[in-house]
Every structure is written in structure tokens, then in C-alpha cells.
Amino acid sequence: MDRLDLAVLGGGVAGLTAAYLLRDADLEVFDSAGYIGGRTRSLQQPDGIWLNTGAQYVSTDRIKVVELADAVGAKLLRDDNLGEYWRGLYPGDPDTRSEIESCIERISAEQMQRRPATLPELDDVAFDQWLGEVSPDTHRFFDRWCQIMNSGSSVEISLYGALWLWGDQRSTPWSDRPVSRHDRGDCVFDGGTNEFTKALARAIGDRVSLSSRVASVREADGGYTIEVLGDRGTREVWARRVISALPASVAAEVIDELPGWKQQALNAIRYGRFMTMNIVVSAKDARPTSYPLTAARSDVAYNLDAFVIRTPGNFDERGGCFHNIVGDPTARVIWDDPDHTIKTGTLRELFRHHPEYRERVVRVEVQRWPYGMPLYSVGRMKTYEQLAEPVGGIHFCGDYTWASNMEGAALSGERAARQIRGTSA
Ligand SMILES: Cc1cc2nc3c(=O)[nH]c(=O)nc-3n(C[C@H](O)[C@H](O)[C@H](O)COP(=O)(O)OP(=O)(O)OC[C@H]3O[C@@H](n4cnc5c(N)ncnc54)[C@H](O)[C@@H]3O)c2cc1C
Known part of the structure; x- marks a missing residue:
């Protein structure tokens, strides 16, 4: 059995931030997905256009994200x-x-x-x-x-x-005191949001095992035995300490014998599903296209924002990508629909708002996020304080423990790293 000083479960912003800040430790990050970065996933085309399927913007109150991006060399672009x-x-x-x-x-x-x-x-x-x-x-x-x-x-x-x-201070509900801000303006990551998490992973020497689903975490020999299911079967790893950067309900499910108060706090987190439909369009003078339309529901809002969220730059000159996001109320209805109908419904909405793109669609992707966002749901704050409380040698981070955005995830990863350092001192 492999032995580690620290196992980080989950390789999204939270887990990678914690791993980066503790990079001198003998550690490994385990993630069930086949790609790095959890909800920062993005795809890149050879022509330089990127498709953000998850997180998009780094607003002016995302100080920790900007600090980390600078430290690991992920480039931010101003985007108003x-x-x-x-x-x-x-x-x-x-x-x-x-x-x-x-x-x-x-x-x-x-x-x-x-x-x-x-x-x-x-x-x-x-x-x-x-x-x-x-x-x-x-x-x-x-x-x-x-x-x-x-x-x-x-x-x-x-x-x-x-x-x-509400407003431009999403790191706090209150605006009675000035909110700290960075001086870059609203930004996006050049090349897609995944460039940020890939850079974090590189900075920890790529010690990230992908397609590695954590099935259980059990106390053993003064540490923890972690059962990891991968492409090549089951692997058991022993770690002296653990950081759980998993979605709340997954943590509650895989970590054995959590005390009742912790189970209750983790299970109180409700996630809303998100779906992203990315539409890549070509430059104005490119060869006309005819993207196949099939069937779509007539009573579903496949678009909410008139296609405002998109890659920066001039679409007529270079083309670009619309990042169309729908939340849980729509996702509940179309989640199990075939992708071609979701693409058709989204394109019909695009052509209604922007007929000029009718012959310029070159690619459409559909991404489903079952753990789209921890909802700021009614009653959530009652157990909020308990979410980041360690249990033995297990520390907890993730956006659900702080705020539902990359800044919350990064700050929670930093807090978990600080807790670990505190126990090592
Ligand atoms: C569509 C969309 C748009 C968004 N837009 C923005 C935005 O504009 N700005 C912003 O700041 N934030 C945005 N967010 C939120 C932001 O993406 C998240 O808050 C942040 O990325 C969460 O990071 P995390 O590490 O807490 O969680 P995650 O990124 O979800 O990481 C958890 C990781 O755990 C892994 N995992 C799950 N189960 C297991 C298991 N059993 N074993 C091992 N690994 C497992 C997952 O694969 C995942 O990689 C958006 C999110 C979505 C979905």
C-alpha cells in the first residue's frame, strides 16, 4: 500500500489551492474526473477559441484567485x-x-x-x-x-x-464597509478557466491522479486508508492526513464514521444543477455553415441572458464562443433529453436574438453539472460554521464551505492548508 503524508481528495480549485500551498509535503491529489480542475473545465480549439463549460469570470473582489493566478503564471484578460x-x-x-x-x-x-x-x-x-x-x-x-x-x-x-x-461584492452579503478589490478590473482566464487549474496542477509537479474515484476513507494506524477506484482497478493508499475537497454530499457518503453533527452539516448543502451549452461561431467572412437542427421543447428557456456571456474579442473578425448557462429549474426539465434537442433549442434562441449567426455555427457542446453550485438555500446558514470544522485528521474545503464561486473555493483551500500547518507545528 502506498503511504503519503497528505491525500487531497478532489482536484478542483479548492483541492488544488490546498495542495499548492502545501506542495512541500509528500502528497497526492485524487480526482474521479478524467480532467483537472472540476468546475473550471474548459476546452481549447487549435484556432485559439476556448469553450468555458464551467466557471467564467474573475470579478474585482476575487483577490485570492488573482494572487494564485499570478503565482502560478495563469494569464488573466480584462473583460468588461x-x-x-x-x-x-x-x-x-x-x-x-x-x-x-x-x-x-x-x-x-x-x-x-x-x-x-x-x-x-x-x-x-x-x-x-x-x-x-x-x-x-x-x-x-x-x-x-x-x-x-x-x-x-x-x-x-x-x-x-x-x-x-446581488451587486459587485459577491464575496460578502454586506456593503456597509468597503470591499477589498484587485486592480485588474473584471477578468477571464486567457485560453479558458481551466488554464488556471492546470497551472496550479503543474505547480505541484502534476501530482494529480485523474480517473481516480475515492470510494471510502477509513481510520487506520493513526491515519486513514483511502480506497481509490481507477481505470486499472482498486488502489489502497494510506495517508497521515486528508483534505476533503469533494462536493459536500460525496464527502458525507465516502468518509466513514463522521460524527452526526458533521453528517448533518454536509447533507444540509443542496446543489443546483447547471447546464452549459457552448456555441462556437466563425468569423463573418468564413465559409457559411448549416448546423443541423432537429427537435426542441417549445416551453423551455434554453437561454436566460440573451447570450451576453461569451469569449472576449470581435466575433466578426475572429469568431468566438457563446457560453450559454441554464440553472436548475431548466436543467430539471431537459437533463435527460438527447443532446441534439438541447443544441437545437439553444440555437433557435441564438438565431432569434442574433440572426446574423445563422450560417456561422461551427460547434455546439453540452455540459451537465450535477453539482453545479451549492445553493444559498433557505436555512443553509444554520450549519454553515460546522462545514469547515476538521474531524480528526480530516480537513474540509470546497466552495460549499465558504462562498459559491472560485474565490470561495480558493479561500477554503487556503484555510484547510492553514489548519494542516497548524496541526504540524
Ligand atoms: C456553469 C458554471 C459557471 C460558473 N461561473 C463562475 C464564475 O463565473 N465565477 C466564479 O468565480 N465561479 C463560477 N462558478 C463556480 C466555480 O466553478 C466553483 O465555485 C469552483 O470551481 C468550485 O471549486 P471546488 O474545488 O470547490 O469544487 P469542484 O470544482 O466541483 O471540485 C470537486 C472535485 O471533486 C471531484 N470528485 C467528485 N467526487 C469524487 C470522488 N468520489 N472521488 C474523487 N474526486 C471526486 C470532482 O471531479 C471535482 O473535480 C461556476 C460554476 C459553474 C458550474
Whole structure:
């Protein structure tokens, strides 16, 4: 049996950050996927166009992500598109807009009143309930916004969650004090978000075992025995210490004999599914294409934001990729549909918004994320503090322990690394 000082379970931003900060240890990262980086997965074409199938933007409050990116040599590109994503959600009708504006004023007022997260009026109230009797278009605006930002509907997300998501300070629900920011503006990773996690993996000497699913973690001989299922059968590894950077429910399932309070906290995390449909289009003067359309549902919103999320640059000159994301309410309906219908529904929406691309589609991909995002769901904050509590020599990180974005994942990985260093001292 292989023996390690540290086993890191899960090779997303959280696990790779922890591994990077503890890179001097005798460690190995195990991930069930066939690629590095979890929800930062992106694909690259030979022509330089990339397809982000998961995480997209590094907004100005993502200080830790930028610090890590600089340290491992992942290049960030300025992209001001993020500020514009409202454009795709905003309704045309002026009365609805003014109703939305008045709701935004109420949200901003709540963000100025810092209070404990667990207060029932924050944590136990669905955001939709707090909005009250608003017009269907205003309801749709906020519901779609919740889906894009956190994959869930405004019925599932608490008022506290909505305060966390709204505005340009998504690292905290509060705006009563200035939020720390980096000076690069809103950014994306050059070449796709995966370039960030690949660079982290390189910086730890590629000690990442892919296609290696952790099936169980058991206490043994003053450490832990980890059962790993891989392409070539089962491998048993002993590690003195463990960092779990797995999705919450997976951690609850594979780690044996967790105390009740920890099981309860992990199982309280609810994930919303995400689906990404990437559409690559060619430059304006390229040879015309005819992408095959088949069948699609008539009552499904295959697009929420009028295709605002996309690679930077001039599509007419170089082509580019639309990163179309739908949240759990849509994913629940189309999850098991064949890909060709999902592609067809998405393309019909693209052609409705942008007929100029009708003969320029060269590639469409569909990515399903069963653990799309930890929802800021009603009641979530009750067990929040327990999520990052170590159990024996097992430490926990992942965006679900902090905030549902790359910054939350990176900060949680840093915290796990600090805990490990504290126990070694
Ligand atoms: C469509 C989409 C868009 C997003 N957009 C943004 C954005 O614009 N900006 C932003 O900051 N964030 C965004 N996010 C969120 C961001 O991607 C995540 O918060 C972050 O990447 C989570 O990192 P993590 O390490 O906590 O989890 P993950 O990346 O999910 O890592 C967990 C890892 O565990 C592995 N695993 C699971 N089960 C096992 C097992 N049994 N054994 C071994 N390994 C296992 C998985 O393969 C995975 O690699 C987006 C997410 C999605 C899905």
C-alpha cells in the first residue's frame, strides 16, 4: 500500500489551492474526473477559441484567485462583459424596469444593515417571498438572475443568499464597509478557466491522479486508508492526513464514521444543477455553415441572458464562443433529453436574438453539472460554521464551505492548508 503524508481528495480549485500551498509535503491529489480542475473545465480549439463549460469570470473582489493566478503564471484578460450581463435580463417595459429598480433599492438597503446570518428574517425567508407581490416580469427578472448567479430559483434562495449574490461584492452579503478589490478590473482566464487549474496542477509537479474515484476513507494506524477506484482497478493508499475537497454530499457518503453533527452539516448543502451549452461561431467572412437542427421543447428557456456571456474579442473578425448557462429549474426539465434537442433549442434562441449567426455555427457542446453550485438555500446558514470544522485528521474545503464561486473555493483551500500547518507545528 502506498503511504503519503497528505491525500487531497478532489482536484478542483479548492483541492488544488490546498495542495499548492502545501506542495512541500509528500502528497497526492485524487480526482474521479478524467480532467483537472472540476468546475473550471474548459476546452481549447487549435484556432485559439476556448469553450468555458464551467466557471467564467474573475470579478474585482476575487483577490485570492488573482494572487494564485499570478503565482502560478495563469494569464488573466480584462473583460468588461460581466457588468453587462444585466442587459440580457432586463425587460424592455419601463414600468417593469422601475419596479425592478425599487426592488434593487430595497436589496441595497438590506445590504447596508449587517446582521447575524442565521437570523430567521434573513435565513428562513425565501427571496421570492421577501420580494412580495411584484409583476410577473419583475419576478422573472429576479428568478433568472438567481439562476445565472447561483443555479437555483428565487423560491429556493434565501434573502441572505440574495444579498450575497446581488451587486459587485459577491464575496460578502454586506456593503456597509468597503470591499477589498484587485486592480485588474473584471477578468477571464486567457485560453479558458481551466488554464488556471492546470497551472496550479503543474505547480505541484502534476501530482494529480485523474480517473481516480475515492470510494471510502477509513481510520487506520493513526491515519486513514483511502480506497481509490481507477481505470486499472482498486488502489489502497494510506495517508497521515486528508483534505476533503469533494462536493459536500460525496464527502458525507465516502468518509466513514463522521460524527452526526458533521453528517448533518454536509447533507444540509443542496446543489443546483447547471447546464452549459457552448456555441462556437466563425468569423463573418468564413465559409457559411448549416448546423443541423432537429427537435426542441417549445416551453423551455434554453437561454436566460440573451447570450451576453461569451469569449472576449470581435466575433466578426475572429469568431468566438457563446457560453450559454441554464440553472436548475431548466436543467430539471431537459437533463435527460438527447443532446441534439438541447443544441437545437439553444440555437433557435441564438438565431432569434442574433440572426446574423445563422450560417456561422461551427460547434455546439453540452455540459451537465450535477453539482453545479451549492445553493444559498433557505436555512443553509444554520450549519454553515460546522462545514469547515476538521474531524480528526480530516480537513474540509470546497466552495460549499465558504462562498459559491472560485474565490470561495480558493479561500477554503487556503484555510484547510492553514489548519494542516497548524496541526504540524
Ligand atoms: C456553469 C458554471 C459557471 C460558473 N461561473 C463562475 C464564475 O463565473 N465565477 C466564479 O468565480 N465561479 C463560477 N462558478 C463556480 C466555480 O466553478 C466553483 O465555485 C469552483 O470551481 C468550485 O471549486 P471546488 O474545488 O470547490 O469544487 P469542484 O470544482 O466541483 O471540485 C470537486 C472535485 O471533486 C471531484 N470528485 C467528485 N467526487 C469524487 C470522488 N468520489 N472521488 C474523487 N474526486 C471526486 C470532482 O471531479 C471535482 O473535480 C461556476 C460554476 C459553474 C458550474
